[in-house]
Every structure is written in C-alpha cells, then in structure tokens.
Amino acid sequence: MVLHRLVSDTDALRQAWEISPLHSRDLGGFDDVFGLDLAEDLIVNRGLRIPYIRLMNNGGYVPASRFTHRTGTGAGQADSVADPHAVLREVERGATVVLRGLVRYSPEVADFCAQLSKELGLFTSAGAYLTPANSRGAGPHYDPMSVLVRQVHGVKHWRLQAPPVQWPRTLPAPREQYDTPVIAELDLHPGESLYIPRGVVHDAWTTDSESVHITFSGDTPPMWADVLHELVDQAAAAEPALRETFPWRFADAPDAVAGQAKERLALLRAFLDTVDTDELAADIVERHATLPDPAPRGRLTTALTHTRAPEPPR
Known part of the structure; x- marks a missing residue:
C-alpha cells in the first residue's frame, strides 16, 4: 500500500x-x-x-x-x-x-x-x-x-x-x-x-x-449531474415532444409555455421511472471505475525483437 x-x-x-x-x-x-x-x-x-x-x-x-527558449537545430528544434x-x-x-x-x-x-x-x-x-x-x-x-x-x-x-x-x-x-x-x-x-x-x-x-x-x-470526478444529463439526452432521443421548440411568439403566451413545460416534465418523469437503477449502477461502475492501462514499461525490447511472419506473395 x-x-x-x-x-x-x-x-x-x-x-x-x-x-x-x-x-x-x-x-x-x-x-x-x-x-x-x-x-x-x-x-x-x-x-x-x-x-x-x-x-x-x-x-x-x-x-x-521569460524562462523558455528554442533549442536544437534542424529537425531537432523544439520550442518552449x-x-x-x-x-x-x-x-x-x-x-x-x-x-x-x-x-x-x-x-x-x-x-x-x-x-x-x-x-x-x-x-x-x-x-x-x-x-x-x-x-x-x-x-x-x-x-x-x-x-x-x-x-x-x-x-x-x-x-x-x-x-x-x-x-x-x-x-x-x-x-x-x-x-x-x-x-x-x-x-x-x-x-x-x-x-x-x-x-x-x-x-x-x-x-x-x-x-x-x-x-x-x-481528474474532475464523475458526478450525479453528469449521469442525469445523459438520462435527459436519452429521454429526448426517445420522446419527440422533448425535442420540440418553444411555440411561436412564446414570449406573448407565458401560460402556454407553462402548460407545455408541465407536459414535458411529466414525459421526463415517466421516462425516468423506466430506468433500471441496477443497470444504471452497473454502467456507472463500468465506465467510471475502470482505470487507464499503465505505461507499457519493460515491453520495448519485446516489441523490437518480435518477429512477424512474412506475408505470402500476392
């Protein structure tokens, strides 16, 4: 440890x-x-x-x-x-x-x-x-x-x-x-x-x-807000009404906007009720708990000496 x-x-x-x-x-x-x-x-x-x-x-x-320079010559030049x-x-x-x-x-x-x-x-x-x-x-x-x-x-x-x-x-x-x-x-x-x-x-x-x-x-840790954003995107893909734009001249009809908002929120709630939380948890673990592969130290010699079988003539 x-x-x-x-x-x-x-x-x-x-x-x-x-x-x-x-x-x-x-x-x-x-x-x-x-x-x-x-x-x-x-x-x-x-x-x-x-x-x-x-x-x-x-x-x-x-x-x-104030503290960097260009070094090297020709193809070996490096900045910063x-x-x-x-x-x-x-x-x-x-x-x-x-x-x-x-x-x-x-x-x-x-x-x-x-x-x-x-x-x-x-x-x-x-x-x-x-x-x-x-x-x-x-x-x-x-x-x-x-x-x-x-x-x-x-x-x-x-x-x-x-x-x-x-x-x-x-x-x-x-x-x-x-x-x-x-x-x-x-x-x-x-x-x-x-x-x-x-x-x-x-x-x-x-x-x-x-x-x-x-x-x-x-890195910035995965958050529940990120998961919920993804679920909203899934809901929008499944429900055309969630992809609808605001009504024409919606600023003049706040009551209509409020009514549509209520309907869309109901659709979103209905979609969220269908989410299998066990499957969601498994997906979260699979995506966020998998660590990146470590650097392949000690394998360069193997890679350099690996002999590939010759390709057959065409």
Missing part, C-alpha cells in the same frame, strides 16, 4: 473525503518518490517544455517568454523548452516552479500514482511546487477535485477557507476574491500532508524557509 505514505489514518481520510480537511504527521521520508534532488534534475537536465513546467508569482503566471538559467533567475525573484503531469516523465512518480490509483479506485496524477523563501505562488483559489499535498522539503504555511460553493464543477475565475470563514491555518513540514476537499479555498506561502511539495489529485 502507498496511501499510508500520504495519510496517517486511511479511515479518517475516508470520513473526510470531500467533506473536511485532514492534516497528517509523521509520514516519514519521500525522496524515493519525489524530492529536491529529483526536482532539480527535472528542471536542469530533462528539457521540460510548456505546459509541463510553469512559473507562478504572487497569484499570476510568469510569461513563458525551459531554460534552466532563466528558471533559476525567476526563482531568485520569488517565482514558484510548477511541475505538471509528473506521471509522464518521472517513472518514480508514475509508479506511485499507478498504485495510488488502484487503492483509491480513481485515476490520480501529480504535480510539484517549488517555492523560494518569503514567496507566494498561486494565491487563494479552489480546485474542482480533491487534492493530497505531501510536503517533502522546507516549510509552507497554509490557510484554508470554507467553500464559496459546495462541490464546484469548474475552476474559479482568476484572482477571484473570497470572504468565506477561515477553517484551518497551519504550517506543513517534511513528513506531513494535507488533504484538501474539492471547493475548499486554499492559499499557501513561505516565510523564512523554502518549500517543495508534491500534490496528488484526480
């Missing part, structure tokens, strides 16, 4: 899921999965490109033109490649380095996420955040999915506020302001983690210490 490396009490996480934050301590080291040395190697030696590396400073993105010297200059100015989609280029993180996905029953990915001392990266915001933050180096201060909307489906507007109550405030040290439910506003910054943390999250 790997979940115990992210939370000290998995039962507590189950109870807190999408409901309340959870702070875990005494989780031990994490350098075998991700740490400062790996982060530096990725930034300096791996030639990361946008969007897998971004820089943020005090709530906004640093323009990519991170220039390590420029990245480090921006970090010295207070920028946070954001490493996105780590599962695509860090085998250590990919293997961890593959196991975590099995244990949680949902696909998980990971991103890392490297913040210099006395700096702030993203600023206050919320996410449309739950996240698990694992501190691996230094210290970061976190402030959590109650959700402005419960269980949001989309990202908030940039630099949106929040006046909801503060529900938690804490320092996160190496060997500690913080579970942040979907929609909880969070802000984090460093003071005297730099900080490196890795965040694990899934």
Whole structure:
C-alpha cells in the first residue's frame, strides 16, 4: 500500500473525503518518490517544455517568454523548452516552479500514482511546487477535485477557507476574491500532508524557509449531474415532444409555455421511472471505475525483437 505514505489514518481520510480537511504527521521520508534532488534534475537536465513546467508569482503566471527558449537545430528544434538559467533567475525573484503531469516523465512518480490509483479506485496524477523563501505562488483559489499535498522539503504555511460553493464543477475565475470563514491555518513540514476537499479555498506561502511539495489529485470526478444529463439526452432521443421548440411568439403566451413545460416534465418523469437503477449502477461502475492501462514499461525490447511472419506473395 502507498496511501499510508500520504495519510496517517486511511479511515479518517475516508470520513473526510470531500467533506473536511485532514492534516497528517509523521509520514516519514519521500525522496524515493519525489524530492529536491529529483526536482532539480527535472528542471536542469530533462528539457521540460510548456505546459509541463510553469512559473507562478504572487497569484499570476510568469510569461513563458521569460524562462523558455528554442533549442536544437534542424529537425531537432523544439520550442518552449525551459531554460534552466532563466528558471533559476525567476526563482531568485520569488517565482514558484510548477511541475505538471509528473506521471509522464518521472517513472518514480508514475509508479506511485499507478498504485495510488488502484487503492483509491480513481485515476490520480501529480504535480510539484517549488517555492523560494518569503514567496507566494498561486494565491487563494479552489480546485474542482480533491487534492493530497505531501510536503517533502522546507516549510509552507497554509490557510484554508470554507467553500464559496459546495462541490464546484469548474475552476474559479482568476484572482477571484473570497470572504468565506477561515477553517484551518497551519504550517506543513517534511513528513506531513494535507488533504484538501474539492471547493475548499486554499492559499499557501513561505516565510523564512523554502518549500517543495508534491500534490496528488484526480481528474474532475464523475458526478450525479453528469449521469442525469445523459438520462435527459436519452429521454429526448426517445420522446419527440422533448425535442420540440418553444411555440411561436412564446414570449406573448407565458401560460402556454407553462402548460407545455408541465407536459414535458411529466414525459421526463415517466421516462425516468423506466430506468433500471441496477443497470444504471452497473454502467456507472463500468465506465467510471475502470482505470487507464499503465505505461507499457519493460515491453520495448519485446516489441523490437518480435518477429512477424512474412506475408505470402500476392
């Protein structure tokens, strides 16, 4: 199991899921999965490109033109490649380095996420955040999915506020302001983690210490609203009246619109009454509980040496 490396009490996480934050301590080291040395190697030696590396400073993105360049020659040219010297200059100015989609280029993180996905029953990915001392990266915001933050180096201060909307489906507007109550405030040290439910506003910054943390999250989770939208589409396909347009000059006849609305809602209810909930549950499980195939590591040699039978002459 790997979940115990992210939370000290998995039962507590189950109870807190999408409901309340959870702070875990005494989780031990994490350098075998991700740490400062790996982060530096990725930034300096791996030639990361946008969007897998971004820089943020005090709530906004640093323009990519300030830390990327074109590299290579001829057919080997590549645009938007991170220039390590420029990245480090921006970090010295207070920028946070954001490493996105780590599962695509860090085998250590990919293997961890593959196991975590099995244990949680949902696909998980990971991103890392490297913040210099006395700096702030993203600023206050919320996410449309739950996240698990694992501190691996230094210290970061976190402030959590109650959700402005419960269980949001989309990202908030940039630099949106929040006046909801503060529900938690804490320092996160190496060997500690913080579970942040979907929609909880969070802000984090460093003071005297730099900080490196890795965040694990899934895609925006499937919701009952998505299932109901699909059922409405099925009802519309089966009932022509649900595909009818509004009557001519409908703005002049609100009573007629109300009458038609009542009839259409009755048709929709009748259709929903025919839905077999056992079949619906089986369909939900089949579509949303199936994890993507893991990367085919270790199979390249087999693929290269596989001998195909020659095709017969025509």
